[in-house]
Amino acid sequence: MSLFSDNLKGKVCVVTGAAKSIGFAIAEKYAEQGAKTVLIDIDPLVVKSAEELCQKGYFAKGIVLNITDRDAVLKCFAEIVSEIGDIYALVNNAGVVDQRPFEQNDEAVFDRMFKVNVYGTAYCIQGAIESMKKNRDGRIINFASKSGKTGSALMAPYSAAKGAVIVLTQALAYEYAPYNIKINAVCPGITDATGVWSNVSAGYIDNLKLSKEEVVKKFTAKVPLGRLTDKQDVVDFVFFLTASGDYCTGQAFNITGGREMH
Ligand SMILES: NC(=O)c1ccc[n+]([C@@H]2O[C@H](COP(=O)([O-])OP(=O)(O)OC[C@H]3O[C@@H](n4cnc5c(N)ncnc54)[C@H](O)[C@@H]3O)[C@@H](O)[C@H]2O)c1
Secondary structure, three states, X not given: OOOOOOOOOOOEEEEEOOOOHHXXXXXXXXXXXXXXXXXXXXXXXXXXXXXXXXXXXXXXXXXXXXXXXXXXXXXXXXXXXXXXXXXXXXEEOOOOOOOOOHHHOOHHHHHHHHHXXXXXXXXXXXXXXXXXXXXXXXXXXXXXXXXXXXXXXXXXXXXXXXXXXXXXXXXXXXXXXXXXXXXXXXXXXXXXXXXXXXXXXXXXHHHHOXXXXXXXXXHHOOOOOOOOEOHHHHHHHHHHHHHOOOOOOOOEEEEOOOOOOO
């Protein structure tokens, strides 16, 4: 599916975790549509990723930022607004996963899962919200997961953090609806050729003592539409929520081929 809209031309759209994978694919889509696209990541690769988009003639800026550092996040968003313009869209895609038997999760694991997936998402929203309130317009798309709807075995801290992202989304959708800011979450299923799936499949290989092929077969078999999620499935849905989707807020949309149905 290829969607097009003029709605994003010249608008500032910020994507976190955009050095690679799903985040980069979303940033590329925004840039192609004429948005002033800001790519944020803790990985310095993000600067090169943004340059790649600039070389195609698009407007893109790469910023190295750890989204768990609240002061740095607020400073960074203030600079984006003063140097590039008011923020129209924020995609909180940056996230980390971890997989191990529950009893082996120590404080450091819980901290990491919640600091990046939940606190980082919250801080970036705090950074972007003022310009959206001022303009009485804006879109925020938070990355939850299928595991945030129905928790995944061996991934309890991740599941709990992604569940928190869904409820954060609902609370903020209520809070900012009077400003016409639409805030939704997406809940992808296992998305092929990404960092999270590479980590998770490595975890299953280790914890379930299966080969990679067996892991892929086992999890594909659970998907009614018979395949894993593709990055493009996620990009198209996020783009819809950014450029259209005018009557949607507070939702947590499954992009799972029917694997998750509530
Ligand atoms: N891939 C999947 O199967 C899948 C399924 C469901 C949900 N998700 C969610 O989708 C999002 C993207 O997943 P992905 O597989 O593309 O991930 P990925 O690991 O490929 O990329 C995530 C990016 O986030 C960045 N990041 C991590 N910590 C950061 C921090 N503190 N500050 C700034 N950037 C940071 C990483 O450097 C990386 O570039 C995540 O939120 C993930 O939980 C992924």
